[in-house]
Amino acid sequence: MGDPEAPPEPLVLALQRGRVLVWGAAAARALRERHRVCGVLVGAPPRRGAARGPRLPLQLLPEEARLLAETGAAVLVPPPEPGEGPPPAAAARYAAELAQSFAEQQEAAEGQRQARLQHLPPNQRPTGAPAAALPPRALLVQLPTAREGPALPPTAAPPDWGRPAPHWPHGGRPGHERRYRVYRDLWARGLHLTAGAKFGGDFLVYPGPPERFHAAAVALCPPPGAPLALGALVAAARLGTHVRKTLLLCAAPAGGAPAYTSLQWGPP
Amino acid sequence: KPGQGIVELQSPAGKFWHTMGFTEHGKQCLLPEEALYLLECGSVQLFYRDLPLSIQEAYEILLAQEAMSLPHYQVCWELQLLWAGEGPAWQSSSFLLPGRRQDSKGVKSHCEPLPPFYAAASVFRSHEKKHKVSEGLPEADGTSEKAGDGCGDSSCLPADETPLLEQPKESDAGSGGGESAPVLPDTGQEKDSPSPSRSWAGDHRESSPGTRASRWDFTTIVLPNVAPDQPCTRLPSPDKGLLPENVPGREVDAACWCRRINQKREKLSRKEREQLERESRYKSSVNADREVRRCSNWQEYKALLKQRSQQKVWRRPPHLWDQPVTPLLRLDEATSSAAVLQQISVLQPSHILDGASRLQEDTEGMTIDFNVYQADAVAKFKKTNPGKPYVRMCVRSFDEQIPSLRALKQVTYQSGDVPVVFALVDHGEIAFYSLKEFKLPVDVNH
Numbered sequence: 019m020g021d022p023e024a025p026p027e028p029l030v031l032a033l034q035r036g037r038v039l040v041w042g043a044a045a046a047r048a049l050r051e052r053h054r055v056c057g058v059l060v061g062a063p064p065r066r067g068a069a070r071g072p073r074l075p076l077q078l079l080p081e082e083a084r085l086l087a088e089t090g091a092a093v094l095v096p097p098p099e100p101g102e103g104p105p106p107a108a109a110a111r112y113a114a115e116l117a118q119s120f121a122e123q124q125e126a127a128e129g130q131r132q133a134r135l136q137h138l139p140p141n142q143r144p145t146g147a148p149a150a151a152l153p154p155r156a157l158l159v160q161l162p163t164a165r166e167g168p169a170l171p172p173t174a175a176p177p178d179w180g181r182p183a184p185h186w187p188h189g190g191r192p193g194h195e196r197r198y199r200v201y202r203d204l205w206a207r208g209l210h211l212t213a214g215a216k217f218g219g220d221f222l223v224y225p226g227p228p229e230r231f232h233a234a235a236v237a238l239c240p241p242p243g244a245p246l247a248l249g250a251l252v253a254a255a256r257l258g259t260h261v262r263k264t265l266l267l268c269a270a271p272a273g274g275a276p277a278y279t280s281l282q283w284g285p286p
Numbered sequence: 287k288p289g290q291g292i293v294e295l296q297s298p299a300g301k302f303w304h305t306m307g308f309t310e311h312g313k314q315c316l317l318p319e320e321a322l323y324l325l326e327c328g329s330v331q332l333f334y335r336d337l338p339l340s341i342q343e344a345y346e347i348l349l350a351q352e353a354m355s356l357p358h359y360q361v362c363w364e365l366q367l368l369w370a371g372e373g374p375a376w377q378s379s380s381f382l383l384p385g386r387r388q389d390s391k392g393v394k395s396h397c398e399p400l401p402p403f404y405a406a407a408s409v410f411r412s413h414e415k416k417h418k419v420s421e422g423l424p425e426a427d428g429t430s431e432k433a434g435d436g437c438g439d440s441s442c443l444p445a446d447e448t449p450l451l452e453q454p455k456e457s458d459a460g461s462g463g464g465e466s467a468p469v470l471p472d473t474g475q476e477k478d479s480p481s482p483s484r485s486w487a488g489d490h491r492e493s494s495p496g497t498r499a500s501r502w503d504f505t506t507i508v509l510p511n512v513a514p515d516q517p518c519t520r521l522p523s524p525d526k527g528l529l530p531e532n533v534p535g536r537e538v539d540a541a542c543w544c545r546r547i548n549q550k551r552e553k554l555s556r557k558e559r560e561q562l563e564r565e566s567r568y569k570s571s572v573n574a575d576r577e578v579r580r581c582s583n584w585q586e587y588k589a590l591l592k593q594r595s596q597q598k599v600w601r602r603p604p605h606l607w608d609q610p611v612t613p614l615l616r617l618d619e620a621t622s623s624a625a626v627l628q629q630i631s632v633l634q635p636s637h638i639l640d641g642a643s644r645l646q647e648d649t650e651g652m653t654i655d656f657n658v659y660q661a662d663a664v665a666k667f668k669k670t671n672p673g674k675p676y677v678r679m680c681v682r683s684f685d686e687q688i689p690s691l692r693a694l695k696q697v698t699y700q701s702g703d704v705p706v707v708f709a710l711v712d713h714g715e716i717a718f719y720s721l722k723e724f725k726l727p728v729d730v731n732h
Binding site: 032059097108 | 322323326327331337338341342345346347349355356359360363684712713714715
C-alpha cells in the first residue's frame with residue numbers, strides 16, 4: 019500500500035499521430051472522476067449483443083491531453099517502435115496459458131454436463147463413453163483491450179509542446195495554443211469542458227459533469243487581431259440561442275489575462 | 287502482416303466473408319480496417335508474431351498507415367451501425383480513370399428541355415436537335431445503334447464545356463440505344479466531322495419511307511456502338527463518297543470525347559417534367575414538315591433552309607442595326623419569352639461537371655475513400671462484382687477547409703453517376719454532408 023498522501027501513479031495516454039486514446043478502463047474512470055476531463059468513447063460497438071453502447075477507447079482532445087501531461091497527472095506514450103519483437107519465451111508462455119485455460123474450461127464444462135445429466139430420469143441417460151464436453155474450437159478466449167505488460171515505458175519524455183513532431187502535430191500551431199490557454203483557464207475555474215464541434219464552437223462549457231448537466235455555454239476562440247465578420251458572429255449567436263446556450267467569446271493572450279465576452283440574444 | 291498492410295486468415299472465414307475480405311494468392315485476407323472491426327466485434331483474433339494482439343496494439347499497428355487512420359475507421363463502423371443488420375460493405379478503392387469509365391452510367395441524357403445555353407445557337411440547330419429518328423429505326427433491326435458525338439463543334443458554342451449528348455427514347459424494336467442527332471457543321475464553316483454525318487444522311491433518308499426508296503441498306507451498314515457497356519471508340523475514316531461536300535472526314539478516337547460528356551443523370555423536378563409534356567404536345571418536330579422530308583440528302587436540306595431564310599423579308603431599322611451596338615434579338619427570333627431571356631441572361635447555368643475533365647491531370651485534389659454498397663435484398667452485392675455503389679464517401683475533419691470548387695469537381699467527375707457524401711469526423715462525432723445541385727427556376731410561362 020502506498021502512502022495515502024502520495025500522488026497517484028500517472029495515467030497512461032496512448033498517443034498516435036496527434037490522437038490521444040485512453041485504453042484502460044480504470045484510467046478512463048479516474049479521468050472523469052478526479053480530473054474533470056471527459057473524453058469521447060470511440061470504440062466500435064458490437065453489431066449484435068446486449069452491450070450496444072459505445073466502448074473504449076476514450077479519445078481526448080489535444081488540449082485535454084496537454085493539460086494532463088503538464089500537470090503531471092498523465093503521461094503521453096507514443097506507440098512502441100516495431101523492434102525485434104517480443105522474446106520467444108512469450109509465445110511459449112502464451113501457449114501454456116492457453117492450454118491451462120482450456121483445461122479449466124473443459125473441467126467446468128464437464129461438471130456442467132454432469133449436473134445436467136443428473137436431472138434426467140435414469141432411463142434417458144446416454145450410455146457409453148462420453149465424448150469430450152468441450153471441443154478445442156469452443157475455447158473461450160479473452161481479447162484484452164489494453165496492452166498487457168508494464169504500460170509505462172522507462173523513458174517517456176513529454177513531447178515538445180512548441181514544435182510539431184510526428185506524433186504530436188499540434189505543437190506550435192497558433193490555433194491549438196489559443197485554445198489551450200482558454201481551456202486551461204476555464205478548467206482551472208472548476209468547469210467541465212468537452213468538444214464543441216456539435217454546436218459550431220471550440221468547447222462546450224458545463225457547470226458540472228456532462229452526464230448530469232446540460233451545457234451552459236458554447237465557447238468560441240476566434241483568432242486575435244483578425245476582424246470577426248458580423249455575419250459569422252450573428253450566426254454563432256443565433257445558434258447558441260436556438261439551443262439555449264450562451265455564446266462565449268474567449269481571448270487568452272499569452273502574456274495577459276484572459277477576457278471573456280458572453281452573448282445572449284434577447285428581445286430589445 | 288504490417289509490411290503489406292493486410293491480415294491473413296488462418297481458419298476459414300465465417301459469415302462476414304460475404305461482405306468483407308478478399309483472396310490473394312489463394313489465401314483469404316482482410317484489409318486492416320475490416321480486421322480491426324472484426325476484432326472489436328469479437329469475431330476474429332489477431333496474431334502478430336505468434337502472440338495475440340490486444341485491441342490497443344491492433345489499433346496502433348493497423349491504423350499506423352497514412353491511408354487508414356482513426357477517422358476513416360470511425361466512419362467505417364459508423365456506417366455499419368447506421369445501416370443496421372448486415373451492414374453495407376465498404377471497399378477502399380483507389381481510382382483509375384480508365385477503369386472508372388466502364389462503370390459509369392450510359393450517356394443517356396434528356397433531350398428537352400435543353401438548358402437555355404445550348405439553344406442559344408442558331409435556330410437551325412435547335413430544330414435539328416429535336417429531330418427524333420426513332421420512328422425510322424424499327425427497320426434497322428440488325429444494326430447496333432450508335433451514340434454519336436455531339437461535341438465536334440465546341441468552338442461554335444461559346445465556352446461550351448460539356449455538350450449535352452442526345453439520346454432519344456429507345457425504339458420499341460429493342461435494338462439497343464437510340465440514335466442521336468449529331469451536331470453538324472453550319473453552312474459557313476468548314477469543320478471536321480466524324481462519321482455521324484454519314485449516318486445522319488442515311489437516317490434522314492430512313493425517316494421518309496414511302497416517299498423515296500432508301501438508298502441505304504441498314505442490314506449491311508454497321509453503326510459502331512459507343513455506349514459505355516461495349517465502347518468502340520476508334521472510328522475509322524469515313525468513305526469519301528458518302529460525305530457531303532465541304533466536309534472532310536477523318537478517323538477519330540472518340541475516347542476523349544466520351545469522357546467529356548455529362549455523365550450525371552439529370553433529375554428533373556416534377557414541374558419541369560410537366561412542362562416537358564406540355565411542350566411535346568404542341569411543338570412539332572422537323573420531320574413533320576413535308577418539304578423537309580422531300581429532301582433526300584444534306585445538300586437539298588441546306589438549300590431548302592437558304593430558300594426559306596431568303597423568303598423572310600424583314601426590315602432592319604437603320605438606327606438600330608447600323609450602329610456598332612446592335613440589338614441582341616431579331617424580331618423573328620423573339621418567339622417566346624424563353625428565347626428573349628436566353629439572349630439577355632447574364633448568368634449561365636453551369637453544371638458541376640463543366641470543365642471537370644480538364645482537371646483530371648491535377649492530382650492534388652481529393653480522393654474518394656470508400657464505396658458504400660447497400661446491403662438489402664435488391665442490391666446483390668458480390669465481392670467479385672460489387673455493382674454500382676450506393677454512395678461514395680470522402681472522409682474529412684472539421685479542421686480542414688471546405689473543399690474548393692476545383693476539388694469538388696474532380697471528385698464528382700471521378701465518381702460518375704454516384705453521389706458523393708462527405709463524412710466529417712471531429713473527435714468522435716460524425717456528420718454526413720452531401721452537395722445537392724438544382725436548377726434555378728426560370729420564369730418562363732408558356
